[in-house]
Amino acid sequence: MAVIITEQIEKIYNPDKVPVHALRGVDLEIDEGEFTAIVGPSGSGKTTLLNIIGGLDTPTKGKVYIAGTDISTLSGNGMINFRKDHIGFIFQSYNLIPVLTARENVEFIMMLQKKSKKERDQRANELLDAVGLHDKKNKRPMELSGGQQQRVAVARALASKPSFILADEPTANLDSQSTADLLDMMAELNREEGMTFVFSTHDQRVIDRARRVITLIDGKIAKDEVR
Template sequence: MEVVKIENVTRVYQIGKLETQALRGVNLSIESGEFTALVGPSGSGKTTLLQMIGCLDQPTSGRVIIGGKDVTKLNRNQRADMRRGTIGFIFQFFALIPTLTAYENVEMPLLLNGHSPKERQERVMELLKAVDLTDRANNRPDQLSGGQQQRVAIARALASKPTLILADEPTANLDTTNGKQVMDIMKKLNKETGVTFVFATHDPRVISYASRVVTLQDGLIEKDSSS
């Protein structure tokens, strides 16, 4: 089943009189359960493409279809609903709420989606166990290592049972050991839950985990290979 379909997408940024074409007519399909890396040098368009898939930005032209729905036709509120219900995000800088515990950070999407206290507790503890952090449930981000914070972020991304997880440079701020642990967990969750992972990276450690590597250069797909 097709989770993502990008059809002839362009993205032009206008800053004063300067025009930058970040994407130049990209076509891409991603099937359910894939573990795909978007790779390329800085300025290649990989992060812009990830933002398009995540409904965080709109194309200048072309279509972005997520789960069979053309998100380019949705208004801002509808795109926000799509993000909240269908897509989970993992960011380079973790993006945890510093005043909340690990438990509360993972719980936040469930609160926003109106789940009952019992449902929230069961789901949060299930996810903290999946990322091996049940013993850190009551710790705030400043009491956790970088690797532990990213594992909390992974649990939070999965909280609402999305069909698609997007990760932007998920290991960029981690050492080799923590980066490997984070990628092992993501790969394991991909296999066990079937959730689709798409991540933008230039880290060879991350790329080695991908079952498919899509290489971008100057806003175009240069190469698309599966292992």
């Protein structure tokens, strides 16, 4: 079943002054359980596409369906609430709330979903165990390494039971070992839990691990290979 469907999406920035065509008609379908990388040089529209399927931006034209919902019709708090329940985000940095511990960061999103304290506790513990941070649960982000922070971000993204996880350059600030560990962990979650992952990346190490690589050039899909 398709988690993400885009239909002929176009994005034009500055339509009145100096129009910039970031996306020129992208048709895309990503199924449940995929482990997919979206790649492309700077200016290829990669980030724009990611923002649009992440519900952070809206297309100028075309439609986006996430888990069956047309999100181009949502706005404001509707969109925010949709993201909360359907999309797990992992950013390059600034993923975590610095004043909260690892456990509290994972709990936070469940608090937004109005889950009970008991459920939050239990799930936060399970997830932090699953990402290998069972002994760092009460550390604040400042006290964790970059790799550990990204693991907390993965746990946080999973906590809300999203339809898919969108990872925007998740390894950009990590060393090779941390990158390998993080990718192993995400691949395992993908394999065992069936969680769908969509990456945007420049990182060859990530591209090598992806099972589908979508290459964008000049706002269009230039290549779509499944390995």
